[in-house]
Amino acid sequence: MMGRQPVDGQDESRRTRTAPTVSVLTKLVARILLVSFLTTVCSFLALDQPVLRSVYFAVGDFLAFATHFASFAAPVLGPVWSDYWRSLILLVSALGVGLGLGVSLGLIAATRRDLVGVVAALVSYAGVLTPSFLLALLIMVFFVRGLGYWTGLQWIRITPSPGLPEPREILAPALTLGARPVAHIARVTAAHARDALRSGYVETARAKGLGPGRILVGHVWPNVAVPVLGAVRTSLLFSMSSLPIVEYVFGWNGAGLALFEAVLSRQVVRAAFLLAALGATFVAVATLVEALGLMIDPRPAGGGEVT
Amino acid sequence: LAIWHILATPSLSLGLLLGLGLVVVALFPARFAPYDPSYQTLALQQIGGTWMTAPFPPDSRFLLGTDVMRHDLLSRLMYGTGTTLAIAAGVVVVRLAIGLGFGWLVAWHHRTLRALAGVVASATATVPSLLFAWVVITAIGPDGGFVVFLLGLGLTGWAMWTQLLNDEVRHLQCQPYLKAAEAVGVPPLGMLRRYLLPALVPVALPALAQDLAAALLLLAELGFLGVFYGHGTVISPETLQQGTPYVDFNDWGGMLAGTRLEIFGDWWLPLAPSGAFFLAILSFTLLGEGLRAILDPLD
Numbered sequence: 273m274m275g276r277q278p279v280d281g282q283d284e285s286r287r288t289r290t291a292p293t294v295s296v297l298t299k300l301v302a303r304i305l306l307v308s309f310l311t312t313v314c315s316f317l318a319l320d321q322p323v324l325r326s327v328y329f330a331v332g333d334f335l336a337f338a339t340h341f342a343s344f345a346a347p348v349l350g351p352v353w354s355d356y357w358r359s360l361i362l363l364v365s366a367l368g369v370g371l372g373l374g375v376s377l378g379l380i381a382a383t384r385r386d387l388v389g390v391v392a393a394l395v396s397y398a399g400v401l402t403p404s405f406l407l408a409l410l411i412m413v414f415f416v417r418g419l420g421y422w423t424g425l426q427w428i429r430i431t432p433s434p435g436l437p438e439p440r441e442i443l444a445p446a447l448t449l450g451a452r453p454v455a456h457i458a459r460v461t462a463a464h465a466r467d468a469l470r471s472g473y474v475e476t477a478r479a480k481g482l483g484p485g486r487i488l489v490g491h492v493w494p495n496v497a498v499p500v501l502g503a504v505r506t507s508l509l510f511s512m513s514s515l516p517i518v519e520y521v522f523g524w525n526g527a528g529l530a531l532f533e534a535v536l537s538r539q540v541v542r543a544a545f546l547l548a549a550l551g552a553t554f555v556a557v558a559t560l561v562e563a564l565g566l567m568i569d570p571r572p573a574g575g576g577e578v579t
Numbered sequence: 580l581a582i583w584h585i586l587a588t589p590s591l592s593l594g595l596l597l598g599l600g601l602v603v604v605a606l607f608p609a610r611f612a613p614y615d616p617s618y619q620t621l622a623l624q625q626i627g628g629t630w631m632t633a634p635f636p637p638d639s640r641f642l643l644g645t646d647v648m649r650h651d652l653l654s655r656l657m658y659g660t661g662t663t664l665a666i667a668a669g670v671v672v673v674r675l676a677i678g679l680g681f682g683w684l685v686a687w688h689h690r691t692l693r694a695l696a697g698v699v700a701s702a703t704a705t706v707p708s709l710l711f712a713w714v715v716i717t718a719i720g721p722d723g724g725f726v727v728f729l730l731g732l733g734l735t736g737w738a739m740w741t742q743l744l745n746d747e748v749r750h751l752q753c754q755p756y757l758k759a760a761e762a763v764g765v766p767p768l769g770m771l772r773r774y775l776l777p778a779l780v781p782v783a784l785p786a787l788a789q790d791l792a793a794a795l796l797l798l799a800e801l802g803f804l805g806v807f808y809g810h811g812t813v814i815s816p817e818t819l820q821q822g823t824p825y826v827d828f829n830d831w832g833g834m835l836a837g838t839r840l841e842i843f844g845d846w847w848l849p850l851a852p853s854g855a856f857f858l859a860i861l862s863f864t865l866l867g868e869g870l871r872a873i874l875d876p877l878d
Contacts, residue, residue, distance in 0.1 A: 402857065403800055516709070517803060520839070536717065
């Protein structure tokens, strides 16, 4: 049977639109499967045993796990899922804080040479230097002694509790978890915005009489957006790294704290699922960021690598 | 590096001053510490008209206060400087060895080997360092000692060195003098010694200082979670919730364990070691930025 002939290149354009989407989805699924497989295998490694013995038992345990997946997964899947989504709330909030504050601070530091610019640069510098637990402790004191005292509300949890977190309880851990993303994104934004502001096309736009706002939105931001997307990937890594500390300090029942307990009590299957879930999240975000970076990159094709 | 270069770069002079200060204290703690780290003050003392038990707050005798076992915190911090800096330096050496080894493979060797080394480097760059270090040290057991800490902290974070070496080699490979050296048959090791190392030093020195700061940051965070060098067993979250587990060992990380809720009462217990870590991290970060400003001004 003959297929329909392309009408005014309609099929061609559809093919070019769907091909990258299919490629991104395939890449995403393949990477998630690979990371889940590797983290699960690694979870079965008994690191306190000699190497060969450890590998031998890890392969055996993993095969038993793979063949009886349902019976292994059933008791842990529910708790792991509830731990995971609680952490996901924190991670998404932290990235939101990182993007919102980081981009603003970075643009201020790049465009203003006065005290405001210096303060913005110092805030991002302090975010890089301060250990996350120290920041968490200081934020905890502020929320308990300052905000809690004045508003009469409980803003943070001191001890972990199984119930749903109040929306206001997200604020303190999200701010702590977002501190390093804020600092990193602000530094990346400031560096690339400064480069863009010095470039020829911005000079031309200024000479043509464009206002600072339109230059920032129309000429600087498109060139800053791609590196900022790359910084989102690194920021997620920072946030995931600090997750156990922040969850421990703020009594947040999430994947970080659960992993803490699972490793100490040798609950291998629970640890495997938690690690796989966190690894898959990182891979999914990294792949999507990579694809988005290629889509919005204003440079010609081939020069849009997200670093 | 001339002295006027150092003086003209505030970040470098400040970083160098603080870094050297830390190294001197680490080497000769007995010269600077006001007390022996095992010295215990009286169990019951009258402070500000009130009878108190340990831990005692900072005053003129104990500038940073005492811990729960009545030891002077400042003295313990000074005696712990050497151990803490030694672990951080050891971690950097491990990262340097692995990272440069892989970088060498990626830059100079066969395409398949290069691709494989590149994949391994990219994969480790995506592992959260704190989680990895904590899982490895906890699973092996911190009683394994120095080597366990070096492995736990050094097996991630080395991809930066691979990238750095690879970038430099790729840059150098485009240079005509390197092509000429290759044409006259200079072996890879000879090229490494004559051309690559001199080009690498200005980029590597600042990165070295900043990697030291990153290793200290990891040590601090691990210590706060109850994993630190010198302690035989892992401290569980329940133990940490109950308060400060006292460890008869001078290590900054150990002093941080279990101090989470002390911030509301005996605030000097978490703040004194945190301050020491912050000062050390600041000094090496400033040193790195200052060195970069002088050695690699185009960056």
